[in-house]
Amino acid sequence: MSKNNKALVLDAFDTLFNQRDYAAAARFWSPDYIQHSAHIAPGREGLFDLIRSTPDTLRYEHGVTLAEGDYVMVHGRFSGTGRPSAWIAVDILRIENGQLAEHWDVLQDEATSANSVSGLPMFGTVFPA
16 A cells, blocks of 8 residues: 555656646545645645746656655655755655645755755755756
């Protein structure tokens, strides 16, 4: 079940954030979707409206993905948002009846090599250009 939930979340994120196929994305997100993010308006339409308002250059890349029971956590990068730096995110999703039912996130601006105290990139193996 956890493996299926991981694939569900990754397919959903690619469909909405990269393909911007809102009709297809609607099948992944529950009509009763609960949004806990401070950056996104309530419900599925709040998320879809946010993505509609972002530049066409928006790109989502996923990294480590963990699942336990009905929950999936994915570490990812949102770039091309029109912001000075990409967002590095940990998204936590609860799956119910084969759909994304609830969401929390933790967001942070991506550090460059010049402002990384650790000297390591926050996502992947190289710093952003």
